[in-house]
Amino acid sequence: MQSDVLHCELSSGSGYVMDWHTHDCHMLLVPRRGSLLLSTECSQADMRLSSLSFSAVGLDIGHATSAACRKQSHLTLYVEPDYLRRYGPRHAGTDLQAAIAQAGQWARSDVLDAILLLYDRIEASPRSPSREPDLHAGRQHHLNHLLFDECMRIIARGERLDAGDGRGNNALLIRQVQQFIDEHLEQHHDLDTLCRQFHLSRRHLTRLFRDIASESVVDYTNRRRVEQAQRLIGERGMSVLQAGLAVGIESPSYLARLFKKHLGLLPSDCRKVH
Numbered sequence: 001m002q003s004d005v006l007h008c009e010l011s012s013g014s015g016y017v018m019d020w021h022t023h024d025c026h027m028l029l030v031p032r033r034g035s036l037l038l039s040t041e042c043s044q045a046d047m048r049l050s051s052l053s054f055s056a057v058g059l060d061i062g063h064a065t066s067a068a069c070r071k072q073s074h075l076t077l078y079v080e081p082d083y084l085r086r087y088g089p090r091h092a093g094t095d096l097q098a099a100i101a102q103a104g105q106w107a108r109s110d111v112l113d114a115i116l117l118l119y120d121r122i123e124a125s126p127r128s129p130s131r132e133p134d135l136h137a138g139r140q141h142h143l144n145h146l147l148f149d150e151c152m153r154i155i156a157r158g159e160r161l162d163a164g165d166g167r168g169n170n171a172l173l174i175r176q177v178q179q180f181i182d183e184h185l186e187q188h189h190d191l192d193t194l195c196r197q198f199h200l201s202r203r204h205l206t207r208l209f210r211d212i213a214s215e216s217v218v219d220y221t222n223r224r225r226v227e228q229a230q231r232l233i234g235e236r237g238m239s240v241l242q243a244g245l246a247v248g249i250e251s252p253s254y255l256a257r258l259f260k261k262h263l264g265l266l267p268s269d270c271r272k273v274h
Contacts (some may be wrong), residue, residue, distance in 0.1 A: 010076075038055055056106070170208055
């Protein structure tokens with residue numbers, strides 16, 4: 001594991017924008033929280049990246065990125081071209097440079113998500129002043145190679161999301177919509193807001209969502225709100241009013257109707273069940 005072939009950067013904050021540019025190396029773009037829009041000279045439409053996917057952008061490909069929501073963080077891994085050229089045939093049995101010659105998007109694996117959790121744990125762990133620089137750098141070095149290995153393993157499988165698999169791309173898109181709703185349950189999600197967020201027409205979003213999720217956007221949102229309110233009441237001891245406000249529902253009577261519809265019980269029953 002050479003130390004100078006991979007370089008990792010973490011970016012976070014609101015309003016992230018990076019205008020059109022190129023790199024003299026390959027790039028892996030891995031969202032950690034929130035989502036990003038990626039434009040490249042190879043694609044006709046923006047790619048939306050979330051914590052369900054990652055992207056690879058090849059050497060000298062023009063691209064631009066911007067935050068698709070207010071709060072986001074992402075990890076960028078820069079890969080030396082010669083290292084990738086040697087790595088592909090030896091470890092993946094394929095020409096990885098050709099696989100990412102044009103920018104693409106791939107679904108993340110459970111292993112990749114576990115590696116990203118390790119980044120979080122290392123950042124949050126207390127550091128000893130005497131050993132901090134070398135120890136932290138060593139851990140970061142190993143994680144960078146683990147991240148690279150897993151991304152290359154996924155790419156080598158050839159299951160590229162934007163390679164004509166319409167059903168797979170649509171499923172990922174709807175999972176991203178669901179993730180956005182889950183992360184903002186306290187907000188009011190009308191169809192127009194979601195359409196603007198994901199650059200879709202009302203007709204296309206409603207048809208895709210029902211086709212993939214087997215329920216409407218409204219039913220999914222209300223069901224998730226009820227499930228979260230149930231946890232807040234039963235496990236955290238919140239009042240019905242507090243739990244309702246936490247999930248964006250101001251009326252206790254309306255919350256009670258949703259509980260009856262989706263769970264078959266009343267909010268006050270949650271404490272008894274718990």
